[in-house]
Structure formats: C-alpha cells, structure tokens
Amino acid sequence: MPTLQQAIASSRWAQTLTPAEQRRVENEISLRSVPKGGSVCREGEPATHWIGVVDGLIKVATVSPEGKPATFSGVPTGGWFGEGSLLRDGPRHYEAIALRASEIAYLPRAVFLWLLDNNPRFARFLLVQLNERLGQAMAIIEHQRLLGSDGRVAQCLASLFNPILYPGSGANLEISQEEIGLLVGLSRQRVNQALRLLQNHKLLRTENLGVTILDLEQLRSFEG
DNA sequence: GCATTAACACGTA
DNA sequence: TACGTGTTAATGC
Numbered sequence: 725m726p727t728l729q730q731a732i733a734s735s736r737w738a739q740t741l742t743p744a745e746q747r748r749v750e751n752e753i754s755l756r757s758v759p760k761g762g763s764v765c766r767e768g769e770p771a772t773h774w775i776g777v778v779d780g781l782i783k784v785a786t787v788s789p790e791g792k793p794a795t796f797s798g799v800p801t802g803g804w805f806g807e808g809s810l811l812r813d814g815p816r817h818y819e820a821i822a823l824r825a826s827e828i829a830y831l832p833r834a835v836f837l838w839l840l841d842n843n844p845r846f847a848r849f850l851l852v853q854l855n856e857r858l859g860q861a862m863a864i865i866e867h868q869r870l871l872g873s874d875g876r877v878a879q880c881l882a883s884l885f886n887p888i889l890y891p892g893s894g895a896n897l898e899i900s901q902e903e904i905g906l907l908v909g910l911s912r913q914r915v916n917q918a919l920r921l922l923q924n925h926k927l928l929r930t931e932n933l934g935v936t937i938l939d940l941e942q943l944r945s946f947e948g
Numbered sequence: 949g950c951a952t953t954a955a956c957a958c959g960t961a
Numbered sequence: 962t963a964c965g966t967g968t969t970a971a972t973g974c
Contacts, residue, residue: 900966916968932960933960933965
C-alpha cells in the first residue's frame, strides 16, 4: 500500500514542482483503492480530477450504443490521464476500468489548472504527453483495420511500454495474458498464441507473470 | 479459416 | 490452495 508521498514521487511531473507546489498537491490529492473490475471514472460525468495510476493497470474505453466495448489504451503504473477532459471542461468521453486491483490518485481540477498556469515545466510535461498520445492515436487509426490479431497484440504492448508516457515501467511489465486479452479484445488463448509468435521473432520474452520487451521499435511496426 | 469457450496438466507464490 | 500458463478439442461465424 503506497503512501501519498510515494504516490507523488512515482510521477515524473511531480519532479517539476516547487516545494510550495508540492505542498499544495500533497494537501489536495486523494488516493482510492479500486478493486479488479471496479470503475475508476465514468463516461459522461463532469471531469473534476486528473487521474493517475499509482499502482495497477486500468483500461480506458467507451461503450457503443449497441454495447460493444472499444478500448483506447491501457494505462499502467505511473501513467496519468484525463487532461483532455479537464482542459475542455466538459464531460468525459470515456470510462476507465481497473483490470486488476489498483491504487488510483485523483488531483482536483483547480490544482491541475493552477499548476498549468504557474509552472512552465509542468505545462511542457503536458504538451509532451499530449503529443505522444496523438502519435498513439494515429498509430491506432493507421493499423487497426490492417492488422490481424497478432499485430494488435504487438501494438498494444508497444503502447504500454511507451517510455515517454510511462517512464517507470522499464523493459519489463507485469501483465498477465488475460489482462492483455481484456485490453485488445481477444481470448487469453489467442493472446498466448500471439505472444509465442512475437517471441519467435525475438521481439519480446514471455515470463511467468509478464513480458519483457526486447525490441520496442520492431514491435511497434510489427504487421504480422 | 479464424477465433472462442471449455477443459486439463503443470509450475509457482 | 489459488493463480497464471501452455495446450488441445469442440463449436460458431
């Protein structure tokens, strides 16, 4: 169970803060334990907080009117999201579900905007993050319809390992094959098959609980 | 063909 | 014991 200080220290943007800014963040941030399958935030509700994954794994998705889920991306430990809805000051266009028991941090909108207005380094961090997300979205659009299941698994893992968005993770990520399946919309067995194929191509190594990336670039451009 | 569910054995925390 | 993994067989689109 992480403390407030550990939660803040694990976030890269926190290192841009002045002592005074750090104090305000510590005072106003809140932590919540979300059980596996629990809701982190709901589609349609007003965006009141910036949301960080202190520990765990969540997926960000929408549900179509027919009930079909569409996953945008997974967010592992160390990731922060929801800045788009905060900047627009509108309702969230997506929901977030915990894929495993997770510790989630909520930073109030007022503090987020205050940091954005007063700290250029924080603003720069946000720009880099937004730009990186845009790149991810483009990659999804470009590949989604062209790739088979193996390619989608490769893309999903490559985005989870994005060193700019999620610096803490390193080359190894603790994620079960079932969790990957939930992210990309495939069965565990099919994910297992895709992982073995990618392992044969020497792009990654499967471990007992998780995967180690050997070649992020090749993984990102894998087309099957 | 391709993916899914169900079922089983195996290894590890 | 509980969980994740590797594998196979039957079923559906």
